[in-house]
Amino acid sequence: MSAAAKELGVTPSAVSQQVRKLEESLGVTLLERIGRRVELTSWGVLFHKEIAKGFGQLLHSVDVLERARSQTGIVLSALSSVVNKWIGRKVFEWQVIYPDANVKIIGRDEEPKMGDGSCDFRITYGKRVDVHAHFTALYTDWIVPACSPRLLAKRALNSPADILTFPLLNIEWEQHYLRPPQWSEWAQLVGAVCNEKLSGLFFALSSSAIDAAVNGHGFVLAQVSMIEDELNSGTLVAPYDIRLQLPESYYLAWDRAALEKPYGKEFHKWIISIARKQAIISAP
CATH class of the missing domain: 1.10.10.10 (Winged helix-like DNA-binding domain superfamily/Winged helix DNA-binding domain)
Structure with missing residues (x-):
């Protein structure tokens, strides 16, 4: 007894x-x-x-x-471009801090169903986050004109308006997202007129447009968060740091049970912390 x-x-x-x-x-x-x-x-x-x-x-x-x-580890779902150009790069910082934590990253543009065991965390954009029960805002990104330095090797820029004389790469998101700023809006910002004949190439993914710019095919209005590595390595340059803000924010959604997984709370806190840093970097 x-x-x-x-x-x-x-x-x-x-x-x-x-x-x-x-x-x-x-x-x-x-x-x-x-x-x-x-x-x-x-x-x-x-x-x-x-x-x-x-x-x-x-x-x-x-x-x-x-x-x-x-x-099972932690399963993170994110928009394809966010995986390719942001969180897929940042996750190596997490691995250094928590080398024993297992994280699986899935790039998909459709919103996953939380609670069925297939996804613990989701990085998404705009109002689509409303389908999830638990979420918080991460950061609102800004865009800036960027190109390969090779594109400028034979042509000098004398003013921001000169950018509009180069081939312009466009990003056209799906209709359920608010339309991101276009070249015509950036031209208006610098007091110029956009030549529509030079902007006939459209990409559905930001990452694809950025890759085209890296390969020297023109200027892209790139999200600052997605070209940080390219700017640091010199594969992209931003001759004039004149930025426009995206109309909506990125969000982190999660399944409540994910916080009970090993490293779940730490992963949640880490993503929010790097997003706060990104908000500072992206803002002009």
Whole structure:
């Protein structure tokens, strides 16, 4: 009785009281008290044998759940361009901090269904985040004209308006997103007129337009968050740092159970922290 009380964190008298209540409920004597000793009666032996099966199954269930939490790791879904040009690059910083944490990143533009076990966290954009129960804003990005330095090797820029004389790469998002700033709006910002004949190439993904600019095919209105590495390496340059803000923010959504996974809370906190840094970098 003392050992049971110690394991349960109660007094021996509390254990005795619960046993008596159980005996009254069942209508049988489970424990036979002989002096200071306590032994199971035949009814107690039979009852213990059966309930031990149930407790064994409970312990097994807890073990299965714990192994599932530990083995599946963290699953992050994000928009394709965000995976290619932002979080897919930043995640190496996470790996340095938490080398034992497993993270799987999935690039998809359709919103996943949280709670079915296929996704723990989701980075999305704009009002589409409303389909999720738990979410928070990350950052609102800005765009800036950028191109390969090779494009400027034979032609000098004398003013921001000169950018509009080069081939212009356009990004046209799906209709459920608010339209991002276009070249005509940037031209208006610098007091110029956009030549529509030079802007006939459109991309559905920001990452594809950025890659085309890296390859020297023209200027792109690129998100600052997505060209950080290219600017640092010199594969892209931004001759004039004149920026326009996107109309909506990026968001982080999550399944509540994800925070109970190993490193789940840390991953949630980490994404929010790098997003705050990105907000500062992206703003003019």
